[in-house]
Amino acid sequence: MANQYFVLAYNLFGAYYQKKRIDYFGLRHNLLKNRMDMVYDVYMSGALLSSIISAIMTLIAVSIILSIFGVPEISSTRLMFPGWVAPYLEYRFLVVGAFLVLALTFFVFFVVYRSFQVYPALMAADRKRRIDSMLPYAVNYMSAMSGAGVLPVDLFRSLANNEIYGEVAVECRYLVRDLEILGHDLVSAMKNLSVTTPSAALQDFLQGAITVVTSGGQLEPYFQVKTEQYILENRQNQKEFLETLGLLGETYVTAFVAGPLFLVVVISIMSIMGNAQMVFLYIIIYALIPIGSIMYVVLISTLTPEA
Numbered sequence: 001m002a003n004q005y006f007v008l009a010y011n012l013f014g015a016y017y018q019k020k021r022i023d024y025f026g027l028r029h030n031l032l033k034n035r036m037d038m039v040y041d042v043y044m045s046g047a048l049l050s051s052i053i054s055a056i057m058t059l060i061a062v063s064i065i066l067s068i069f070g071v072p073e074i075s076s077t078r079l080m081f082p083g084w085v086a087p088y089l090e091y092r093f094l095v096v097g098a099f100l101v102l103a104l105t106f107f108v109f110f111v112v113y114r115s116f117q118v119y120p121a122l123m124a125a126d127r128k129r130r131i132d133s134m135l136p137y138a139v140n141y142m143s144a145m146s147g148a149g150v151l152p153v154d155l156f157r158s159l160a161n162n163e164i165y166g167e168v169a170v171e172c173r174y175l176v177r178d179l180e181i182l183g184h185d186l187v188s189a190m191k192n193l194s195v196t197t198p199s200a201a202l203q204d205f206l207q208g209a210i211t212v213v214t215s216g217g218q219l220e221p222y223f224q225v226k227t228e229q230y231i232l233e234n235r236q237n238q239k240e241f242l243e244t245l246g247l248l249g250e251t252y253v254t255a256f257v258a259g260p261l262f263l264v265v266v267i268s269i270m271s272i273m274g275n276a277q278m279v280f281l282y283i284i285i286y287a288l289i290p291i292g293s294i295m296y297v298v299l300i301s302t303l304t305p306e307a
Helices: 002-018 022-033 041-069 082-145 152-160 163-180 185-196 200-214 219-273 276-301
Strands: none
Touching: 002 041, 022 041, 022 082, 022 185, 082 152, 082 163, 082 219, 082 276, 152 163, 163 185, 163 276, 185 200, 200 219, 219 276
């Protein structure tokens, strides 16, 4: 269904984006890094069609809401309106309503269209994090397989079929595709993968392997050296993550436990004395604490390594 949607969008807007290949160089590279298997002009045609549909739905929804609840009241003071607009003040509700409808429509169109453009880069960054977190274990697996006498091609094929290694296995599938379907040799396949992978660590690993293979060296010692390097780096990263997690925990307790609790007590006492409004208490309880907690959950989930 999704493919049919993008095909329809491409039939409508594909000719426009075909002429802008150079303008979307970064997007094309991010689509490759994200392994979306979609050409940039098809993707951007879908983005434009989705933005138009979202804008039309917003236009209809806002128009219905304004027809039911009316336009917000605006007082006709000299501060709000200059003197020359006085004869037209009777139309201010129509003008304000039209402005709200058009402003929200264009805003939704811009947000949806921009979100489509940013999405591949965000997903590529997430894939980079998952590849980097799993790479030490994948290289350790490759070192063990190489020590058992497995050929490099069979080694990458075995890693590509092993779901345990997550995104590293996905990257190896594209390397195996270049070997078995496109007919590339091992060096060319590794070069292609090093160019398109979002992980700088995997790119560095592949470039080192290419140097070893082209110079006639053995991959087994190289895999052993990289395994030791990645294990040490992984331990250091885990240590830094635990220190960061402790700092975030202390910040959370201070900003969203002790701080709001102190404000709740102070505002409650002041409201009893008649010097404070309860609306601030409602904002703290129903907005500040839940939103802050959700933000911390998302932040910690983003920073937490996969393994």
